Amino acid sequence: xxQLVFWIAPIAAIAALVYAWRFYKEMLQxxxxxxxxxxxxxxxxxxxxxxxxxxxxxxxxxFMTLAAIFAVLAYQFHVQSTWLPVTFLCGGFFSxxxxxxxxxxxxxxxxxTAAAAQTSLPDALRIAFRSxxxxxxxxxxxxxxxxxxxxxxxxxxxxxxxxxxxxxMVLITTTILTFGMGASLxxxxxxxxxxxxxxxxxxxxxxxxxxxxxxxxxxxRNPAVIADNVGDNVGDVAGMGADLFESYVGAVLxxxxxxxxxxxxxxxLQMKAIVAPIAIAGLGILLSIWGVYLVKxxxxxxxxxxxxxxxxxxxxxxxxxxxxxxxxxxxxxMPNAWGIWGAVxxxxxxxxxxxxxxEYYTSPSYAPTRQIAEQSxxxxxTLIIAGIGxxxxxxxxxxxxxxxxxxxxxxxxxxxxxSQMNLGLYGVGIAAxxxxxxxxxTLASDAYGPIADNAGGNAEMSGLGPxxxxxxxxxxxxxxxxxxxxxxxxxGSAALTALALxxxxxxxxxxxxxxxxxxxxxxxxxxxxxxxxxxLTDFMTYYSVNLLNPTVLVGVMIGAMVAxxxxxxxxxxxxxxxxxxxxxxxxxxxEDPGILKGTSxxxxxxxxxxxxxxxxxxxxIPALIAVIAPVVTGLxxxxxxxxxxxxxxxxxxxxxxxxxxxxxxxxxxAKKYIEAGNHGGKNSRAHRAAVIGDTVGDPFxxxxxxxxxxxxxxMSIVAIIMAGVTVTYSLL
Amino acid sequence: MADKHLYLSLIPQAxxxxxxxxxxxxxxxxxGTKVHVQGEAIFFxxxxxxxxxxFPFHLIDDRCVPxxxxxxxxxxxxxxxRVLSRIPVSALGNLYLVTNDGKTLxxxxxxxxxxxxxxxxxxxEFCPINPMVASSLEPHExxxxxxxxxxxxxxxxxxxxxxQLGALATDPEHGSAQDLPYSNLEHLRDVLAELKHNQGxxxxxxxxxxxxxxxxxxxxxxxxxxxxxxxxxxxxxERSALENQHRSWWRSAQVTGxx
Numbered sequence: 008x009x010q011l012v013f014w015i016a017p018i019a020a021i022a023a024l025v026y027a028w029r030f031y032k033e034m035l036q037x038x039x040x041x042x043x044x045x046x047x048x049x050x051x052x053x054x055x056x057x058x059x060x061x062x063x064x065x066x067x068x069x070f071m072t073l074a075a076i077f078a079v080l081a082y083q084f085h086v087q088s089t090w091l092p093v094t095f096l097c098g099g100f101f102s103x104x105x106x107x108x109x110x111x112x113x114x115x116x117x118x119x120t121a122a123a124a125q126t127s128l129p130d131a132l133r134i135a136f137r138s139x140x141x142x143x144x145x146x147x148x149x150x151x152x153x154x155x156x157x158x159x160x161x162x163x164x165x166x167x168x169x170x171x172x173x174x175x176m177v178l179i180t181t182t183i184l185t186f187g188m189g190a191s192l193x194x195x196x197x198x199x200x201x202x203x204x205x206x207x208x209x210x211x212x213x214x215x216x217x218x219x220x221x222x223x224x225x226x227x228r229n230p231a232v233i234a235d236n237v238g239d240n241v242g243d244v245a246g247m248g249a250d251l252f253e254s255y256v257g258a259v260l261x262x263x264x265x266x267x268x269x270x271x272x273x274x275x276l277q278m279k280a281i282v283a284p285i286a287i288a289g290l291g292i293l294l295s296i297w298g299v300y301l302v303k304x305x306x307x308x309x310x311x312x313x314x315x316x317x318x319x320x321x322x323x324x325x326x327x328x329x330x331x332x333x334x335x336x337x338x339x340x341m342p343n344a345w346g347i348w349g350a351v352x353x354x355x356x357x358x359x360x361x362x363x364x365x366e367y368y369t370s371p372s373y374a375p376t377r378q379i380a381e382q383s384x385x386x387x388x389t390l391i392i393a394g395i396g397x398x399x400x401x402x403x404x405x406x407x408x409x410x411x412x413x414x415x416x417x418x419x420x421x422x423x424x425x426s427q428m429n430l431g432l433y434g435v436g437i438a439a440x441x442x443x444x445x446x447x448x449t450l451a452s453d454a455y456g457p458i459a460d461n462a463g464g465n466a467e468m469s470g471l472g473p474x475x476x477x478x479x480x481x482x483x484x485x486x487x488x489x490x491x492x493x494x495x496x497x498x499g500s501a502a503l504t505a506l507a508l509x510x511x512x513x514x515x516x517x518x519x520x521x522x523x524x525x526x527x528x529x530x531x532x533x534x535x536x537x538x539x540x541x542x543l544t545d546f547m548t549y550y551s552v553n554l555l556n557p558t559v560l561v562g563v564m565i566g567a568m569v570a571x572x573x574x575x576x577x578x579x580x581x582x583x584x585x586x587x588x589x590x591x592x593x594x595x596x597x598e599d600p601g602i603l604k605g606t607s608x609x610x611x612x613x614x615x616x617x618x619x620x621x622x623x624x625x626x627x628i629p630a631l632i633a634v635i636a637p638v639v640t641g642l643x644x645x646x647x648x649x650x651x652x653x654x655x656x657x658x659x660x661x662x663x664x665x666x667x668x669x670x671x672x673x674x675x676x677a678k679k680y681i682e683a684g685n686h687g688g689k690n691s692r693a694h695r696a697a698v699i700g701d702t703v704g705d706p707f708x709x710x711x712x713x714x715x716x717x718x719x720x721x722m723s724i725v726a727i728i729m730a731g732v733t734v735t736y737s738l739l
Numbered sequence: 740m741a742d743k744h745l746y747l748s749l750i751p752q753a754x755x756x757x758x759x760x761x762x763x764x765x766x767x768x769x770x771g772t773k774v775h776v777q778g779e780a781i782f783f784x785x786x787x788x789x790x791x792x793x794f795p796f797h798l799i800d801d802r803c804v805p806x807x808x809x810x811x812x813x814x815x816x817x818x819x820x821r822v823l824s825r826i827p828v829s830a831l832g833n834l835y836l837v838t839n840d841g842k843t844l845x846x847x848x849x850x851x852x853x854x855x856x857x858x859x860x861x862x863x864e865f866c867p868i869n870p871m872v873a874s875s876l877e878p879h880e881x882x883x884x885x886x887x888x889x890x891x892x893x894x895x896x897x898x899x900x901x902x903q904l905g906a907l908a909t910d911p912e913h914g915s916a917q918d919l920p921y922s923n924l925e926h927l928r929d930v931l932a933e934l935k936h937n938q939g940x941x942x943x944x945x946x947x948x949x950x951x952x953x954x955x956x957x958x959x960x961x962x963x964x965x966x967x968x969x970x971x972x973x974x975x976x977e978r979s980a981l982e983n984q985h986r987s988w989w990r991s992a993q994v995t996g997x998x
Contacts (some may be wrong), residue, residue, distance in 0.1 A: 032816075217994050218769075220839065221779075221838055221840040221991060221994045222840050222991070222994065223837025223991055223993070223994050224990075226990075226991075380858055385802040411931070470986075470987075473982055473983050473986075600770070600772055602842065603770050603841060604766055604838060606772070670998070671938075684917055684918035685917050686917065687916075687917070687918070687919060687920045687921070687924075688917070688918040688920055688956075689917070689920065689956065689993060690920045690922030690954045690956070690993070691919075691921075691922075692922050692950065694920065
């Protein structure tokens with residue numbers, strides 16, 4: 008039965024890729040609109056691809072260098088898994104591949120969405136959403152497909168050795184965990200680079216285009232307008248896709264590793280525990296595909312009806328995965344199936360609550376954003392103070408939700424026996440899988456946003472009629488709502504995944520200790536315990552992981568500091584890259600007066616290239632910090648210091664990410680609320696203050712906040728990968 | 740040979756001869772030729788046959804000629820001081836509104852009809868002075884009042900527009916001002932309330948000088964030019980016409996230096 012249930016995963020992965028291909032081909036068959044629409048779409052598409060290739064070139068160099076280092080560590084020093092160089096490269100490659108397909112589809116879909124909007128709102132929604140689903144399904148298809156492939160391969164190639172079958176399963180799951188490293192590092196480049204690109208282009212386009220030259224939004228005279236449109240795809244399609252690819256893969260792999268560790272007493276149970284998260288993810292894919300077909304609307308639909316159409320697909324998939332996951336666990340014959348199912352449900356509910364919380368704190372329909380808008384009457388200073396306050400307050404619900412969800416998952420899975428730490432942590436891991444199980448469709452709604460946004464820009468630049476713009480505006484407004492909740496979901500899932508990865512870290516330490524010949528752990532007072540049967544509590548005792556150990560405390564503080572330093576770097580990077588864009592746009596206006604008059608075309612590609620180079624140059628150091636921090640901490644402070652670092656990074660990074668994303672989102676929507684005719688409306692003093700707040704919030708919500716998701720996961724996965732180095736060479 | 744045009748610029752005040760058509764002149768006047776001068780503009784086209792001893796019209800023939808490379812002469816300034824007061828309303832043709840990025844909207848003279856239903860009004864004056872004034876007088880009466888030489892405070896000729904007051908037009912104290920972008924709203928409420936309840940002065944100053952330029956979304960009715968004897972009205976298009984027929988101009992007109 009285990010095998011039968013396991014095969015749900017590869018079948019679902021293949022189905023995801025088949026349907027992604029089908030949706031892609033379906034999109035291609037639609038009309039591309041007028042020659043001008045195609046020309047504009049072509050600029051965006053070429054710009055997006057130019058960015059990707061430039062990023063992939065740098066990534067290729069970084070990945071090859073790191074793979075070579077890993078190979079030396081694995082084959083020369085024997086402190087790494089010998090699988091790592093290959094799994095690392097594959098993780099990065101498939102994450103990048105998902106980003107490529109997502110971007111290619113999104114940029115081609117926006118023109119066709121605009122063209123469809125000329126005649127029909129339902130058709131336009133269908134094209135935009137199903138094209139977004141291409142990204143969602145490619146991410147889950149490639150992610151789960153790889154997990155299934157590596158599991159099968161590792162199961163075939165890794166021998167039982169002297170330690171027996173149960174340790175072999177732990178070794179298999181911790182080995183394939185290394186696949187997450189490549190995905191994680193690729194996500195870091197995609198998120199940080201994409202975040203810097205999109206905001207440099209956006210801020211640069213606004214500052215010179217609107218403020219200095221009085222050019223409206225999406226005006227083809229603005230040299231940075233194409234870069235701005237490219238940025239939407241780079242940030243919210245490729246960046247978000249890579250982020251969630253990593254969360255998805257990390258959550259499933261961590262849950263499997265924790266499952267293998269939790270049921271070491273019985274190899275049969277162990278296999279069930281490994282298969283369960285993989286199968287639940289597979290069921291989630293199948294239900295996501297079904298959910299995509301439920302998203303449809305009628306001509307003249309209101310904003311609420313459009314939101315309901317999207318909600319119908321997402322909520323139906325989520326509701327059914329609750330039932331399907333229970334059936335899966337019962338069919339597998341998991342012990343405490345209902346408890347583990349409770350953990351799955353707690354993760355799912357946590358995802359919904361965090362999404363709602365994000366919506367509450369950032370939507371102009373609710374009090375917090377309206378209060379910020381009200382403060383704008385006092386000027387930019389009071390508005391910014393209010394936004395910072397709301398952002399800080401907004402951290403409470405997501406943090407408490409993840410906290411409660413973690414506790415519930417832990418208790419449900421451990422049968423309400425807190426001493427069963429391994430079982431409890433398996434519950435935490437599987438809660439993260441629950442939250443991400445229907446990623447195929449939730450990511451579709453995220454990727455839909457920039458497609459609709461670009462379609463609106465295309466309609467505007469192509470001078471399409473008012474009824475077309477009305478339709479694209481309706482689709483765009485829907486995309487803004489899904490983007491806000493999507494960011495909350497990404498942060499919440501990152502936190503839960505990172506928690507599961509931290510728990511997995513100890514399992515990897517166990518395997519590394521055994522590998523270097525430490526077969527017993529000295530627990531003090533002369534007590535010893537065999538390494539292979541030691542519990543997590545034993546490991547905590549062995550490494551003195553307690554709050555009175557200064558090593559742990561120093562690690563916690565460093566982790567918190569890294570989150571802040573990383574945010575500071577990415578915020579400053581946007582400023583520097585935006586300045587380059589400002590100078591370029593000014594130069595083009597100065598050297599060719601025909602641009603502003605509309606008699607000559609700006610050099611769009613140069614702006615794309617400048618934003619690309621700015622992003623590539625600025626993303627390297629923050630990305631390297633995320634890699635270096637756990638390695639250096641491990642070498643100096645040892646395992647206890649690394650656990651402190653990860654806990655400090657997770658707790659501060661999670662809270663900081665929510666704060667940055669929500670304050671930025673709230674400022675953005677406070678501006679929109681004022682523009683809708685409140686507190687003086689557009690052009691008022693309050694509006695001027697809101698514009699400043701929105702600009703300040705841009706790098707918060709679209710660069711630093713989302714990048715922190717990756718930081719907390721990447722530090723955990725690097726710690727896991729470097730566990731062998733840490734246990735072998737650490738000073739303390 | 741291209742026609743020669745006469746333009747009366749209101750921001751800043753100047754009489755300019757040009758070989759450019761109004762739309763091209765608007766673009767040139769707002770953004771320049773090489774360096775972006777940046778500045779919204781409002782100007783009238785003046786009857787090309789208009790002549791007066793007050794201006795050196797001979798410069799038109801002397802200097803408003805094609806450049807050596809054959810391109811059209813952009814501008815020949817004939818005067819930059821007290822221009823409006825020396826050109827009669829009858830000589831003024833179409834009115835042109837130019838955005839910061841050089842998009843031009845043409846307004847033609849329209850028939851003016853009084854609307855006695857509105858009790859309170861708000862006016863933005865453009866030339867020769869540029870304050871914001873609240874008044875109980877409708878536009879024509881206001882023009883007559885402010886250009887009446889019998890009053891100690893008057894101007895010989897005035898260009899102004901009426902601005903929306905929304906609910907404040909009927910209920911200055913409690914009416915909603917949510918979508919009114921004017922600064923110092925409390926002062927505006929006080930001024931309007933005083934105009935409503937006290938039958939003393941028909942007009943009161945709200946702002947000595949409007950710094951924000953023209954916020955076109957607040958224009959009600961249109962633009963007016965008047966003096967002691969003459970009055971002309973230039974109807975501003977309805978919002979739907981701006982959205983559908985003049986969208987390019989309308990989008991630029993709403994930017995006004997804000998992101």
